[in-house]
Amino acid sequence: SQTIHQWPATLVQPVGSPLSLECTVEGTSNPNLYWYRQAAGRGLQLLFYSVGIGQISSEVPQNLSASRPQDRQFILSSKKLLLSDSGFYLCAWSSTGAAYTEAFFGQGTRLTVV
Amino acid sequence: AQSVTQLDSQVPVFEEAPVELRCNYSSSVSVYLFWYVQYPNQGLQLLLKYLSGSTLVKGINGFEAEFNKSQTSFHLRKPSVHISDTAEYFCAVSEYSGYALNFGKGTSLLVTP
Structure with a gap:
């Protein structure tokens, strides 16, 4: 079965x-x-999505970036955090095409910028 | 681009009473529709979804929703709520051509004895 961490x-x-x-x-x-x-x-605000390795689409301009170095790995980064970056960050995955049924979510990361 | 409006930010209800959480969407193309539930400090869990077929869909925990294309609505209902249904509920839509979900702002359901 599929899992997301x-x-x-x-x-x-x-x-x-x-x-x-x-x-x-x-x-x-x-x-x-x-x-x-x-x-x-x-x-929930969509920040980034990726359809394949190295393919990143940004939905909202900000000081965050995303990368997909491997097929099943997705990384969210920032060089310098702002107070406004505080929030609950959720990663999700979905199948595509005829196999698409829903998006599956991770348990989230609570980020507090102080 | 599509958008989702959840008409109620908070819905208080007594235990064993019925509840309806409202959701309207706008899109120029055909869409998939979803309801997710979020418990405090947790990820999102799928309640139910409409992809095609019957417009009345049944989900987990006794919830159901009806897709109304003419009214562009996808309201969530439960005939009798429990204390454990207290949570945040999100309506979401995605287009056939892409799969990223667009969410409404959420409805906080508070069930009291």
Whole structure:
């Protein structure tokens, strides 16, 4: 069966520090991968999605970036965090084409920038 | 591009009462529709989905939703709620040509005794 792992679960970082959040998927190949952010009291905002290795689409301009170095690995990064980057970050994957049924979410990372 | 509107940010309801959480969407193309539930500090769990076929879909935990294309709605219902249904509920839509989900802002369901 397929599983998605996301870590760390919680993170407290000072303003201006770098960020690296990692997400890996097991049990499937060539998935679509997604990063979402959920700010306090708000819905989920799509940040990035990827349809293949090295292919990243950005939905919202910001100081975050994403990379997909391997088929089932998706990394969210920042060189210098801002206070406004605080939030709950969720990684997700889905199949594509005729196999598409839904998106599957990780357990999330609670990021607090102080 | 599509968008999703969840008409109620908070819905308080008594235990064993029925509930309806409203969701409307806009899109120029055909879409897939979803309801997800989120418990505190956790990821999202799929409640139910509409991909094609019957417009009345049944999901987990006794929830169901009806796709109404003419009204562009996908309201979530449960005939009798439990305390354990207290959570955040998200309606989401994706287009056939792409699979990224666009979410509504969520509805907080609070079930009290």
